Amino acid sequence: MIVTILSKMKNYFYISGILALCVLMSFMYVDFFSSMTKVDYIEGSKTLKFTTKMNTNHISDAIKINPNTAAFEAEVKKYVNNNFDVYVNGSPKTVTFTGSQVSGETVWVYFETGGVSDINTLKIKNTILLNAFPKQINLVNIAYKGKQRTMNFQRGKEVNEVSF
Template identity: 85%
Template sequence: MKNFFCISGVLTLFILMSFVGVDFFSSMTKVDYVEGSRTLKFTTKMNTSHISDAIKINPNTAGFEAEVKKYVNNNFDVFVNGAPKTITFTGSQVSGETVWVYFEAGGVSDINTIKIKNTILLSAFPKQSNIVIISYKGGQKVMNFQRGKEVNEVSF
């Protein structure tokens, strides 16, 4: 019995040590439908150093926001009811270890399906995971994206 506890303790220690120094790569996007303006509003949260590494620019420089805009436009596509929607970048904000990115898609009336292609940071970080949470008329859907699963679609 004493050996069992000793072996269990050592195994537990190895498991806990395996998590030390592991970097977690993720982004989260919240999508809200604004019925009055028929707009989908997107708020994306990313790690500052990860996006900075991906676009190869220091977040404290003047050109950072323009590069983030270009990066998001190239790595995030939205289709509502099968039709592509134009994304309009509305701003970004660096807050310590987090970059907040704001964009929207207008001219959205009733939504039957939303298809999203989200490749944010997937090419830079193989273990990147992107989560998108969509709120529409009291309902909520969650999408997950990773390498090999860059496109996802939900129905309302």
């Protein structure tokens, strides 16, 4: 009887150990592909200001240039201009790159669009890193006259629109 109980306990601990190992392995390094953009409306200047946060290695891989080189900012500017479009009330807006900053594992990109008096609808096409990383998710948080909206972008859903 004691041998049977010990045998069952041994099997229980063996199975528990395998399950614990599986759980621990599920927490192993998994690269998370995302960008986050914050959009603020500046009423005094009638401007939408965009601040995008990206992983340095991911954007570097996508544009195929070392982030420590002088040409990196110019390539980031070109990349953002080709992968981020803004439409206010159905009209396309010109996006003006205002700068970028590499801070360790993060690249901050700053751009804006002017001449925005009132927003009824804001449509954005955001394909940042979507071609380079199939599981990329891009979030855009918008603050407009006390209202908050959030957009999500991924492969197959590159365009999103919100109303105010």
